Amino acid sequence: MATDKIRVLIVDDIAETRENIRKLLQFESDVDVTGTARSGKEGIQLALELDPDVVLMDINMPDIDGISATEQIRQKAPHIQVVILSVQGDPRYMRRAMLAGARDFLEKPPMGDELISAIRRAGEVARIERAKGTQQRNSATTASGNPASMSGFAPISKGKIITIYSPKGGTGCTTIAVNLAIALNNEDTRTVIVDANLQYGDVAVFVNEQGKNTILELAPRVDDLEPDVVEEILIKHEASGVRILAAPQRPELAEKVSADQFSKVLEFLQRMFSYVVVDTSSILTDVVLSTIDISDVVIVLTTQEIPAIKNARLFLDLLKTMAINKERIIFVMNRYDKRFSITPERVSENLKHEISTTIPLDEKVVITAINRGVPFMLDNRSQPVGKGIFSLAETVRARLNILESENEASVKR
Ligand SMILES: Nc1ncnc2c1ncn2[C@@H]1O[C@H](COP(=O)(O)OP(=O)(O)OP(=O)(O)O)[C@@H](O)[C@H]1O
Ligand SMILES: [Mg+2]
Structure with missing residues (x-):
């Protein structure tokens, strides 16, 4: 200069x-x-x-x-x-x-x-x-040897992996993954959704884009991926701009993707996108466990139902034994209905882990969106459930910032 x-x-x-x-x-x-x-x-x-x-x-x-x-x-x-x-x-x-x-x-x-x-x-x-x-x-x-091939794709810093997990099936992981990704995605923070529910993944169905390429196209060549090849295989959801890496078409194909291959794909996507949002199954497969392990933040879902809360407790305990820093966990209550006496405050207190965000119950908006294949963050985002997603996106960004600055501080120390 x-x-x-x-x-x-x-x-x-x-x-x-x-x-x-x-x-x-x-x-x-x-x-x-x-x-x-x-x-x-x-x-x-x-x-x-x-x-x-x-x-x-x-x-x-x-x-x-x-x-x-x-x-x-x-x-x-x-x-x-x-x-x-x-x-x-x-x-x-x-x-x-x-x-x-x-x-x-x-x-x-x-x-x-x-x-x-x-x-x-x-x-x-x-x-x-x-x-x-x-x-x-x-x-x-x-x-990397060939930085030029990344230009036009790469965010300046490494993208963040945000995993949505619920220890109880049907709690709303896919709903939240898809809508959160839409809230996070913009020109500057390109976002991809990856379906880690390899047997019964339905992210592509939620956006009405089934029947296209899937992770099966990438898994065998994880060791020499190129951004333009990956970009080809990702589904482009035109209405939102979000990219999707779909799960295999049939459950018996799930075993063709190993946990190691899956992690490598995620790590490659981190070089191309600012946010890599991963939807998971409740079953803790090796793929899901290793994804949790390399995630920057894990969004853990519960509802107001006792079995969901019980499982949340078990899972939070498991994360502790996996030595996952508590700051990396964002505990969320989905399908919140204030008519029920089990409040977020009570659950937070009981499980000694604060619920950071609640997403209200709205069957009309949510089920209609799923059946039409049009996520509610596209055409119904001003409804309370949409506001819940926006607030979750804020929480995620804020948490990532805190983790980043702690990281910087520990590097300096
Ligand atoms: N906030 C909400 N309000 C009302 N209904 C909801 C809400 N969130 C999710 N649902 C409904 O719950 C059902 C399950 O949602 P979803 O498929 O997103 O859950 P999941 O955790 O991904 O399930 P699975 O374990 O099958 O992968 C769907 O019918 C969806 O419409
Ligand atoms: Mg799901």
Whole structure:
């Protein structure tokens, strides 16, 4: 880089604010305002084009808000540091901003000194992260041999495996896997659903795309997969953009896929997608167990019925013996109906594991969606059950962020 000044991008929808900040910074010899953006969307675009060290980000803006914009910038360019400037001194905002990956949080209007020292701190971190990124990219190039073949497919960082499991059949794994994947999928966070219910997998049926390629096409060649070949075999669900890796067509074919092959496929998909959502069967096959083992987070489902709660207890115990960190588990109550006395709070207390999200019972919306082969997150997402899925998607993102920052912290230690 030609200069070692800290390069700053200002993102705010109000012209006056942008101008005031620019004025505050103009006499700092080590700071250079390289650009200004008027909305979250423009902020993301300019951040990726100009590659600044620090982004000063407003929260309330048209199109994409500052917190989502922060999340997207950090996902694509993790070396860029974001300092949030907001009139909302609310700690909940602050927490959300931090979870989205913001480095610092200043109240508006910022004091000159305060702003400049925040920029310097963030600029320093950006420099270190940038150097680290270059190192990693260099070693990745040598390791994989052919990085060019991944371009156009690869997310910047390794994708996350999110597995949905219920220790009791018929609890809603497939319903949640399909709809959660649709909620997580967008242009920037491409999402694939993988059906790990190898005998009776029905993900493809849920989206009315049965009868196409399945994992059987990939299993024999797991050791030399190529992104374009994999992309060919995945089913493209046109209505949502989500990709699907379907289960074999007949139950007796399940044994043709080994746990090792299955894990390798998942690991390859992590290089192509931001989120790999895995639907499972309740039967703990080797495939399901090894998937749980390599998952970043496991969503464990229960309902308000005693047998489901009993099995949830058994399964949570099993995860403990598998030494799966409790933070990797997201405990969810599906088909929640407040008329029943078994509340999420009671179950949380009883099983000593907090239920993070509840998804309400709505047979009309859910069953109609399944039978039409049109997931409710496509055409009915404002219903309470859709809101439940959105809130689960938020929980998943937040949890992944926490795990990521813990991971970073332990690497530094
Ligand atoms: N929130 C909900 N409200 C109402 N019905 C639901 C809800 N979630 C799931 N269901 C219903 O429960 C049934 C089972 O759902 P689903 O197939 O998603 O469960 P599963 O855990 O994948 O089952 P399996 O063990 O067969 O794989 C379906 O009939 C579905 O419509
Ligand atoms: Mg299922």
